[in-house]
Amino acid sequence: MQRLLVTGGAGFIGSNFIHYVMAHTDFAVTVLDKLTYAGNRASLAGLDAGRFTLVEGDICDAALVDSLVAGADAVVHYAAESHNDNSLADPSPFVQTNLVGTFTLLEAVRRHGTRFHHISTDEVYGDLELDDPERFTESTPYNPSSPYSATKAGSDLLVRAWVRSFGIEATISNCSNNYGPFQHVEKFIPRQITNVIDGIRPRLYGAGANVRDWIHADDHSSAVLAILDKGAAGETYLIGADGEHNNKDVIERILTVMGRDAGDYDHVSDRPGHDLRYAIDPTRLRTELGWVPARADFDAGLAATIDWYRANEPWWRPQKAATENKYATQGEHVQTPAGGTARR
Numbered sequence: 001m002q003r004l005l006v007t008g009g010a011g012f013i014g015s016n017f018i019h020y021v022m023a024h025t026d027f028a029v030t031v032l033d034k035l036t037y038a039g040n041r042a043s044l045a046g047l048d049a050g051r052f053t054l055v056e057g058d059i060c061d062a063a064l065v066d067s068l069v070a071g072a073d074a075v076v077h078y079a080a081e082s083h084n085d086n087s088l089a090d091p092s093p094f095v096q097t098n099l100v101g102t103f104t105l106l107e108a109v110r111r112h113g114t115r116f117h118h119i120s121t122d123e124v125y126g127d128l129e130l131d132d133p134e135r136f137t138e139s140t141p142y143n144p145s146s147p148y149s150a151t152k153a154g155s156d157l158l159v160r161a162w163v164r165s166f167g168i169e170a171t172i173s174n175c176s177n178n179y180g181p182f183q184h185v186e187k188f189i190p191r192q193i194t195n196v197i198d199g200i201r202p203r204l205y206g207a208g209a210n211v212r213d214w215i216h217a218d219d220h221s222s223a224v225l226a227i228l229d230k231g232a233a234g235e236t237y238l239i240g241a242d243g244e245h246n247n248k249d250v251i252e253r254i255l256t257v258m259g260r261d262a263g264d265y266d267h268v269s270d271r272p273g274h275d276l277r278y279a280i281d282p283t284r285l286r287t288e289l290g291w292v293p294a295r296a297d298f299d300a301g302l303a304a305t306i307d308w309y310r311a312n313e314p315w316w317r318p319q320k321a322a323t324e325n326k327y328a329t330q331g332e333h334v335q336t337p338a339g340g341t342a343r344r
Contacts, residue, residue, distance in 0.1 A: 004029045005072035007059050007105065008079030010039035012183040013119070013175075013217055017078065020221035022047055032068055033079065034058050037322075042315055043182040059101035062108070069108035074115035074228060077105055080155075082121075083186060084146050088272060089330065091147035098151035099158070106162045109170070116170040117228055118159045122213065122238070123149035124174060127275035130211060135279035136174070138236045145273050156236075163234045171231040173224060175239040176280040179301065180217035181308045185316050186323045188212075189302075192251050192265075193309045194320055196258045203327075206270030208248030211277035215241040216295040226291040240280025241293040250302075257303050 004021065008014040009031030021027055030053045033039045044054060057064045059079050069075060079101060081087065081094040102118070109116045125136045126143030142157075144150040162168045183190045192202040223239040231237060245253075252262040285291050295301050309316060 002027060003071060003073045005032060005068050005075045006030070007032050007075070007077045007101075008039070009033055010035060010041060010043055010054070011078060011082075012038070012043075012180075012187070013178050013220060014078035015040070015043035015182045016178075016180055016217035017076070017221040017224060018044060018047070018052070020218060021225070022052065024222075024225070027051070029053070030055060030068060030072065032057055032059065032065070037319075038082070038184050040182070040315070060096060060104050062104050065104050066108045066111065069105070069112050069114050072114055074117065075105060075109055076117045076119065076224065076228070077102065078119045080119075080152065082148060082152075084123075084148050085186075085271065085330065087146050087148035087151075091151075094147050094151040098148075098155050102155040102158050106158060106168065106170075110162060110166050110168050113169075115228070116159070116168060117224065117231075118156065118170060118172045119224070120156050120172055120174045121149065121152050122174050122176050122240075122278045122280050123275065124153040124156060125278075128277040128279055130209060130277050132277070132279075135240075135281040136238060137281045138238060138284060145275055160234075169233045171227050171233065172236040173227055173239050174236065174280070175220050175223075176213035176215050176241070176243070176278060178217045178220055179214055180305055181312070182315070183217075184323075185319045186326070188247065189250065189254070189305065190309060190316065191323070192254050193258070193306050194316060196255065196260060197310065197313075198320070200324075202251050202255065202265040203268045204247060204251050204265050205268060205274060207267070208251065209246050209276075210274060211244050211246045211279070212250075213240050213279050214243035214245060214250075214298055214301075215239065215293065216301045219293040219295050222294065223285060223291050226285070226289045230289045237285045237289070238280045238282050239285060240282040241296045242282075243296070243298050244277075244279055245298065253299065253302060254306065257299075257306055 010033035125140045144153045
């Protein structure tokens with residue numbers, strides 16, 4: 001395998017994958033990205049032009065997709081609308097990108113016989129009770145709870161159907177919550193970090209008891225390369241690093257590392273349908289493919305991520321005001337001690 005086509009490679013997880021591939025392989029990489037608000041050319045700055053090409057375009061553009069797939073040995077499909085709050089405000093872009101876009105890619109790889117890897121999320125499985133001893137596995141039934149997770153579940157099922165009906169060579173990975181460099185400031189960890197940098201009290205949905213299973217984007221990238229290299233066609237692999245932490249714990253760790261009191265944050269009204277707990281069981285990936293996370297120390301990874309945002313303000317600053325204005329427009333309410341709410 002020498003030529004990779006990566007969709008959504010200017011986004012958060014995709015751009016981290018590009019940097020990882022460029023540093024750890026000799027592959028030539030073409031990125032197809034629509035460069036919406038979540039895609040950023042600056043995330044791909046400085047890459048070797050002899051091995052890297054960025055194409056601005058839509059994965060729903062069948063002619064463009066076909067021409068790019070024809071020149072690739074493998075396609076890694078990261079492109080997706082992925083923010084839960086945005087999917088609640090307007091589900092339509094999620095249907096278009098996550099379902100129609102995936103269909104367009106599948107038809108192209110079917111025509112050209114190209115290897116395909118589909119990046120998905122643990123959110124397709126719904127959520128677990130906080131005290132549930134179980135974790136998601138490859139056989140967990142799908143139970144999505146938002147337009148985002150529903151459209152990602154639908155895209156997974158399309159891939160499975162194209163494998164079974166048309167025999168395409170495809171794999172799927174469902175990953176837990178990623179963190180690291182190049183993540184948009186609308187997301188939980190970078191929003192809290194940049195709020196602290198700006199002297200703003202961080203915001204925590206509800207009581208903050210919701211648990212997420214965190215993995216550094218570098219570990220996600222190494223797992224995807226392992227699946228491309230050794231994964232069995234038609235199979236699904238779950239990517240996780242045993243990083244379960246509730247949101248309250250994460251925000252308090254951020255504040256502590258950044259020199260603020262651990263309790264210096266506001267509770268805001270909870271998100272509708274907010275999933276309780278995600279937890280990934282990566283046993284199959286580890287035992288069958290021999291993958292292990294290199295950055296499993298969450299505290300060290302979080303400290304490095306904070307350092308990155310401190311050092312790269314020119315990258316995130318243009319996004320910040322628009323993000324906070326959007327949350328204010330959506331009616332984010334700070335909970336008062338008496339149990340009421342006050343908009344901020």
